[in-house]
Amino acid sequence: MTGPPLLGDRLRGAAWTFLTAARTEQRSMRGNPLLLVNAGFLPVVLLVIAVEAQRPPADRAAQIVTSVMLTALWGSTVWTSGGVLRRERTYGTLARCVCGVESPTVVLFGKSLGATLYGVGTILVATVATVLALRLPVALAHPFWLAVGLLVVVVSATTLGALLSCLFLLTRNGLLWSGALMYPVFVLGGLLIPQDVLPVWLRWVPQLLSLRWINEFLSDAAGPGPSATPLAVAVALTVAYGVVATRTYRWSIDKARQRGSLDHA
Amino acid sequence: MSGAAIEVEGLGRTFKVRGGDVVALKDVNLTVGQGEIVGLLGSNGAGKTTLTKILATLLLPTGGTARVLGHDVTSDLREVRRLTGVVLGGERGLYAKLTGRENLRFFAVLAGVGRRGLVDRLEAALDHVGLADVADRAVETYSKGMRQRLHLAIGMINEPPVLLLDEPTVGLDPVEAERLRQDVAVLRSRGTSVLLTSHLLLDIERLADRVVILADGEVAADVEVAEFAKLAGYTAIVTVRGTGCPPVLDGAQASRFAVDDLTEASGLWTLRLRVRDWSVESFGHLGAVLGGATILGVDVAPLRLEDVYSHVAAQLAANGRTGVGEVRP
Amino acid sequence: MSATLPPAASIFATLPKGVLQIVFFTVLGGVVAGQDHRQFAFVGGLVLALTTTNTVNVINVPFGDKYFSTFWRIRHGDVPVAVVLYARAVPYLAVGFGLFLAEAAIAAAVLGMTDVALRLLPWLPVFALMACGYALLGIAAATATIAKRADVLAPNILGYLTMLCAGAFLPPGRVGWIDAIGSVLPVRHGLAAVRAGLDGRPWLTEAVLELVICLASAALGLLAVAVQTRRAARHGHDDFA
Ligand SMILES: Nc1ncnc2c1ncn2[C@@H]1O[C@H](COP(=O)(O)OP(=O)(O)O)[C@@H](O)[C@H]1O
Ligand SMILES: [Mg+2]
Numbered sequence: 001m002t003g004p005p006l007l008g009d010r011l012r013g014a015a016w017t018f019l020t021a022a023r024t025e026q027r028s029m030r031g032n033p034l035l036l037v038n039a040g041f042l043p044v045v046l047l048v049i050a051v052e053a054q055r056p057p058a059d060r061a062a063q064i065v066t067s068v069m070l071t072a073l074w075g076s077t078v079w080t081s082g083g084v085l086r087r088e089r090t091y092g093t094l095a096r097c098v099c100g101v102e103s104p105t106v107v108l109f110g111k112s113l114g115a116t117l118y119g120v121g122t123i124l125v126a127t128v129a130t131v132l133a134l135r136l137p138v139a140l141a142h143p144f145w146l147a148v149g150l151l152v153v154v155v156s157a158t159t160l161g162a163l164l165s166c167l168f169l170l171t172r173n174g175l176l177w178s179g180a181l182m183y184p185v186f187v188l189g190g191l192l193i194p195q196d197v198l199p200v201w202l203r204w205v206p207q208l209l210s211l212r213w214i215n216e217f218l219s220d221a222a223g224p225g226p227s228a229t230p231l232a233v234a235v236a237l238t239v240a241y242g243v244v245a246t247r248t249y250r251w252s253i254d255k256a257r258q259r260g261s262l263d264h265a
Numbered sequence: 266m267s268g269a270a271i272e273v274e275g276l277g278r279t280f281k282v283r284g285g286d287v288v289a290l291k292d293v294n295l296t297v298g299q300g301e302i303v304g305l306l307g308s309n310g311a312g313k314t315t316l317t318k319i320l321a322t323l324l325l326p327t328g329g330t331a332r333v334l335g336h337d338v339t340s341d342l343r344e345v346r347r348l349t350g351v352v353l354g355g356e357r358g359l360y361a362k363l364t365g366r367e368n369l370r371f372f373a374v375l376a377g378v379g380r381r382g383l384v385d386r387l388e389a390a391l392d393h394v395g396l397a398d399v400a401d402r403a404v405e406t407y408s409k410g411m412r413q414r415l416h417l418a419i420g421m422i423n424e425p426p427v428l429l430l431d432e433p434t435v436g437l438d439p440v441e442a443e444r445l446r447q448d449v450a451v452l453r454s455r456g457t458s459v460l461l462t463s464h465l466l467l468d469i470e471r472l473a474d475r476v477v478i479l480a481d482g483e484v485a486a487d488v489e490v491a492e493f494a495k496l497a498g499y500t501a502i503v504t505v506r507g508t509g510c511p512p513v514l515d516g517a518q519a520s521r522f523a524v525d526d527l528t529e530a531s532g533l534w535t536l537r538l539r540v541r542d543w544s545v546e547s548f549g550h551l552g553a554v555l556g557g558a559t560i561l562g563v564d565v566a567p568l569r570l571e572d573v574y575s576h577v578a579a580q581l582a583a584n585g586r587t588g589v590g591e592v593r594p
Numbered sequence: 595m596s597a598t599l600p601p602a603a604s605i606f607a608t609l610p611k612g613v614l615q616i617v618f619f620t621v622l623g624g625v626v627a628g629q630d631h632r633q634f635a636f637v638g639g640l641v642l643a644l645t646t647t648n649t650v651n652v653i654n655v656p657f658g659d660k661y662f663s664t665f666w667r668i669r670h671g672d673v674p675v676a677v678v679l680y681a682r683a684v685p686y687l688a689v690g691f692g693l694f695l696a697e698a699a700i701a702a703a704v705l706g707m708t709d710v711a712l713r714l715l716p717w718l719p720v721f722a723l724m725a726c727g728y729a730l731l732g733i734a735a736a737t738a739t740i741a742k743r744a745d746v747l748a749p750n751i752l753g754y755l756t757m758l759c760a761g762a763f764l765p766p767g768r769v770g771w772i773d774a775i776g777s778v779l780p781v782r783h784g785l786a787a788v789r790a791g792l793d794g795r796p797w798l799t800e801a802v803l804e805l806v807i808c809l810a811s812a813a814l815g816l817l818a819v820a821v822q823t824r825r826a827a828r829h830g831h832d833d834f835a
Contacts, residue, residue, distance in 0.1 A: 020374040024367065031362030034746050041754040049763040054627035092357025095323050100375030101347050107375065180607040183614035193621050257325045260280055
C-alpha cells in the first residue's frame with residue numbers, strides 16, 4: 001500500500017482543487033446574467049449620480065471612484081461569492097463539495113475566488129468605462145501601490161464572500177439576507193458615506209470592514225501617497241474573516257452530517 | 266488491515282424529527298468482501314440510503330462502526346473518500362448551468378483525480394456512459410436518464426476500489442439500465458467491491474454475488490443469490506387451464522407441487538401450481554397430476570427474484586417486521 | 595423565490611432595506627453635493643424605496659406562475675389572463691405601499707426630516723400613481739421576457755434605470771441622455787410634480803404626464819400578456835422552460 005502522501009503532493013493537490021473550483025465557479029457565473037447586471041450597473045449608476053450631482057475636484061474624484069467601486073463590490077459580493085453555498089444547496093451539490101478528497105474549505109475559497117474575480121472584473125470594466133465617458137480627471141499617482149491594493153481587494157473580498165456564504169448557510173432564507181445586507185453596509189461601511197458623518201456611537205462599525213481600510217489605502221495611494229497602517233488592518237481583518245469562515249463552515253458541515261441535512265435544499 | 270472492503274458492525278442511526286425519533290438503522294452488521302458485489306434490498310424507508318450515506322461519509326452514525334478497506338468512516342475521512350465512489354439516485358446534485366463535461370471535470374478533481382491524464386479520462390468516461398455527444402450542453406437541458414448517467418460517470422471517475430450505488434437504474438430506460446449493468450459487470454472483473462441498492466431485482470439477479478435484506482433497521486437476510494432464490498420455497502409456477510373436474514393432489518403429489526390458486530368459472534378452471542424443485546421428472550409427476558382432466562393449455566413460468574422478494578417481504582410483515590423505520594415517541 | 599417566503603420574513607427583510615435605502619441616498623446627497631442637496635435626495639430616496647424596494651414585489655405574480663408551472667391553469671380558466679394577473683398584483687401593491695409609509699416615517703425620524711415628510715403627506719396620491727406606473731411597467735417587462743432566461747433581468751434593469759434617470763438623486767437637466775430615458779419611464783414626471791408642488795410651483799402638467807405613462811405601461815402589459823398567451827397556445831410551452 002502507499003504511505004501517507006508527501007507534503008509537496010498534498011499542497012499540489014490542494015492547489016489543483018482550489019484552481020479548479022475557482023474556474024468552475026467562474027464558468028457557472030457566465031450562465032447567470034443577473035450577477036453580471038448587478039455587478040455592472042451598480043457602479044455606473046452610483047458613479048454617475050455621485051459625480052454629476054456636483055462635479056468633484058480632481059483629488060476628490062479619485063476618492064469617489066474608489067468608494068463607488070468598493071461599494072459596488074460589496075453589493076456584488078453578497079450575491080456572487082456570498083451566494084456560493086446557497087447555490088450549492090439549491091443544486092444539491094453541497095454533499096459532493098464537502099466530501100471531496102481535499103478539505104471543503106479549499107473548495108469553498110476556490111469558488112469564492114472565482115466568483116470574486118468575476119465581480120471585480122465586471123466592476124472594473126464598468127467603472128473605467130464610466131470614468132472615461134464622464135471625462136473624470138482621475139490620476140494614477142502610484143500604480144504599483146494601486147496594484148497591491150487591488151490584489152488585497154480580491155483576497156479580502158474572496159474571504160468576505162466565503163464568510164457570508166457560511167453565514168447564509170446557517171439560515172434557510174439566504175436569498176432574503178443577501179438582499180437585506182446590501183444597504184446596511186452602504187450606509188455603515190464607511191465607503192461612500194464617510195465614517196465621520198455617522199453618529200459617534202456607530203463609528204466603530206466601519207472599522208470592522210476590511211473594505212473601508214482598503215478604501216483608505218487606495219485613496220491615499222491615488223493621492224498623497226500610500227501608508228502601511230490601513231493595508232495592515234485590512235489584511236488582519238481578512239485573516240480574521242478567514243478564520244471565522246473556516247470555523248463556521250466546519251461546524252455547519254459537522255452539524256449537517258449529524259442531522260442528515262447535507263443534501264436538503 | 267483487514268481483508269474486507271466494507272465492514273459494518275452494530276451500526277445504528279436515529280433521526281430526530283418533530284414528534285419523536287425515527288430509527289432508520291438499529292443494529293446492522295454486514296461485510297462486503299474485496300471484489301464482491303452485494304445487493305441491498307428492503308422496502309421503502311428500510312434505511313438503505315441511510316446506510317449508503319453513512320458509508321460515503323455524508324452522514325454520521327449514531328451508534329456502531331463502519332469501515333471501508335479498514336478505514337473508519339467517522340475518523341478517517343480523507344482515506345475513505347479517496348477509496349469510495351458514490352452514486353445517489355435523483356436529478357439534483359449537478360450544476361444546471363454548467364455542461365456535462367464541466368460538471369464531470371469539477372467532481373473528478375474533488376474526487377482526487379490529478380491533472381495528468383484528466384482530459385483523456387473525462388473523454389473516456391463520457392464516452393462510456395454515452396454522453397459524449399451531449400457533453401458540451403448545459404445539464405439543465407438533460408433528461409432524467411442523462412443526468413443519472415452523468416451521476417454514474419462522476420461516481421466512477423476516480424476508479425475507486427469501493428463503489429456505493431444507491432438505486433443507480435432509477436429513471437433509466439431498459440436499454441440504459443442494461444448498459445449500466447454491463448458497466449458494473451466490468452467492474453467485477455476489475456476487482457471493484459460494490460454495494461448496490463436497487464428496486465430492480467433484475468439488477469441484483471444479474472450482478473450480485475450476495476443479497477442483504479434490510480428490515481426494521483437490521484439485516485433480515487444475508488445469503489448468496491442462489492440461496493436467496495430458494496427462500497421462496499419453489500422454483501417455477503405452472504398454470505393449467507381445463508374443463509370438467511379440476512385435478513385433486515394426493516399426499517405424494519402435494520410434496521412436489523403446491524396449489525397456489527384455483528379458480529372456476531362457467532365450466533372452465535384455472536389451476537396455478539408451485540413447483541418445489543424443477544427437474545426432468547417433474548414432467549412425469551405433472552402428467553400424473555393432470556392425468557384425468559381435460560386440459561386446454563399449460564404455461565410454465567420460472568421463478569423471478571421479484572416473487573422471492575415479495576415472499577420474503579410478506580413473511581417479514583407477518584412476523585410484525587415492516588421493514589420501515591418506526592417512530593418512537 | 596420570495597413568493598414562497600412567509601410574509602413575516604419578507605416584511606422583516608423589506609422594511610429595514612427600505613429605511614436604509616432612504617437613509618443612504620439622503621446622507622449621500624449631503625456628502626457629495628452639500629447640505630442643500632439632502633432634502634432633494636430625501637424626497638428622491640423615498641420614491642426609490644417605494645418603487646425599487648416595495649413595489650417591485652409585484653413581479654412575483656408572473657414569476658410565480660413560471661416557477662410553479664401554473665400558467666397553463668390560468669390560461670385554461672374562464673377569467674381573462676390579464677385580469678387574473680393584475681388582480682393578483684393588487685395585494686403586493688397595497689402591502690408595498692403600507693410598508694413604504696412605515697419606512698418613510700422611520701427614515702424621516704432617523705434623518706431628522708420629519709417636517710419634510712409631513713409636508714409630503716398631501717402628495718401621497720402622486721406617490722401611489724408612481725407606484726402603479728412602476729408596477730405596470732415591471733409586470734409588462736417581466737411578462738414580455740418571461741420565456742427567456744433573462745426574465746429576472748428586466749425588473750433589475752428597470753430598478754437601476756429608475757435610480758439613474760428618475761431625477762431622484764441627480765437633478766434633471768444635467769445629462770441629456772439620462773433626461774431622455776427618464777422622461778419615458780414612470781416616476782420621473784410624478785417626482786417632478788411633487789417637487790414642484792412642494793415649492794409652490796405649478797405641478798399639474800407633470801402629474802398628467804405621469805398618468806399618461808402609467809396608462810401606456812398598462813397598455814404595454816396587456817400587449818405582453820396577449821403575446822405570451824398566444825405564444826403559449828401556439829408552441830405549447832406554458833412552463834416557459
Ligand atoms: N434526514 C432525515 N431526517 C429524518 N428522517 C430521515 C432522514 N433521512 C431518512 N430518514 C428516515 O429514515 C428512514 C430510512 O430512510 P432511507 O434510508 O431513505 O430508506 P430507503 O433508502 O431504504 O428507502 C425513513 O423512515 C426516513 O423517513
Ligand atoms: Mg433510498
